[in-house]
Amino acid sequence: MPSTPGTTKAPKKNAFYAQSGGVTAVINASACGVIEAAREHSDKIGHVYAGRNGIIGALLEDLINTSEESPRAIAALRHTPSGAFGSCRYKLKSFEENKAEYERLIDVFKAHDIGYFFYNGGGDSADTCLKVSQLSEQMGYPIQAIHIPKTVDNDLPYTDNCPGFGSVAKYVAVSTKEASLDIASMCESSTKVFILEVMGRHAGWIAAAGALAAEEAGDPPHIILFPEIPFSQEEFLVRVEEAVKEHGYCVVVASEGAQYADGTLISGSITKDAFGHQQLGGVAPTLATLVKQKLGYKYHWALADYLQRSARHIASATDVEQAYAVGLAAVEYALAGKSSVMVTIERNQGETYSWSLGEAPLEHVANQEKMMPRSYITEDGYGVTQEGLDYLSPLIQGEDYPPYNNGIPQYVRLAKVPVEKKLNTPFEV
DSSP, rough: OOOOOOOOOOOOOOEEEOOOOOSSSSSSHHHHHHHHHHHHTTEEEEEEEEETTTTTHHHHHHEGGGGOOOOOOOHGGGGGGSOOOOOOOOOOOOOOOOOOHHHHHHHHHHHHHHEEEEEEESSSHHHHHHHTTTTTHOOOOOOEEEEOOOOOOOOOSSSSSSTTHHHHHHHHHHHHHHHHHHHHHTTTTTTEEEEEEOOSSSSHHEEEEGGGGGOOOOOOOOOOOOOOOOOOHHHHHHHHHHHHHHHOEEEEEEEEEEOOTTSOBBSSSEOOOOSEEEOOOOHHHHOOOOOOHHOOOOOEEEEHHHHHHHHHGGBBBBHHHHHHHHHHHHHHHHHHHHHHHEEEEEEEESSSSOOOEEEHHHHHHTTTOOOOOGBOTTTTTOOOOOOHHHGGGGGGGGGGGOOOETTOOOOOOOOOOOOOOOOOSSOOO
């Protein structure tokens, strides 16, 4: 359609997309949503440039031209785990603390005609997205910044749940159930206690998912340890002994962030990552040693670690659909003129689970954490209530298997063609 006389059509701007923080089994589904939506709106959005290794890619002008990827390759992102473009744990300082970083971002954005910024991550990533959105006011460069939620921890506020969590929850529930059958078959003459350590720095959402393994009262897991509930050695040992006496064995799902009443972690190092978070891990062997020393039971323990967040082969279909949808919505929101918001998932009212999308201001989301409601945890602090199960269960529904070849899932490897650099000034991060 020809332009109206006397008016000029606004030039197309390119978009920047990046992944940040710990990756998930479905974060690439969000990337797929962003890129496919941008291609559908090629009259308004030029190229989608992905940052290699998150915001670091923007600072180093290390960009990937997704226009060089075939539609088939982009579609395959929907069933490929991990971060296809590389992720990072890099926290931008405040504008006052490091103005050079922001000047560098502006230089890169200007050089590559970037007017849309899509950042896919958790709470710290929301902070980065918020800071970028403030560039328009502080440095006079117009850019629309949309945060795309992602975190296996499920701890972002203002959204019913977070893409990435449903698949981890499904993996933990399935693993708990299968390992429980194993120990039940061996407990008469061998292992009495099995401990599964799962992620969850401050919030017990992932640990709670273990409760979905139970079908009847008394089914494992017999004990769940949440960061929200202070840990007591004495009570824990009593619970373990009671479970062994009643069932012949005891299955424990422990959050890595489980801690004593004074805030001391059951087990954790003093090492911190770039976001300032303490490196966690070691809860399961610590508990296992305690059980052996105090009760004398033979034990086994497992650390879900990266397995739980990369297990695309058993991803939740609900999670995949939501991850893709928030990517699509981010583009639609930007084209509608929105900025400095996070796409949210809203749980609709009604007996049958359904959901829709909304938005939340980034200043309310950044650096905030949503803990497990106390009403989701049983009164004794070791299990999940029916209310909690009702919340969790819909999020693990459905299977979305990737294609297989020779018995192995087939995941895409992108060409990741670099964008030619236009700046001659080097930058260090």
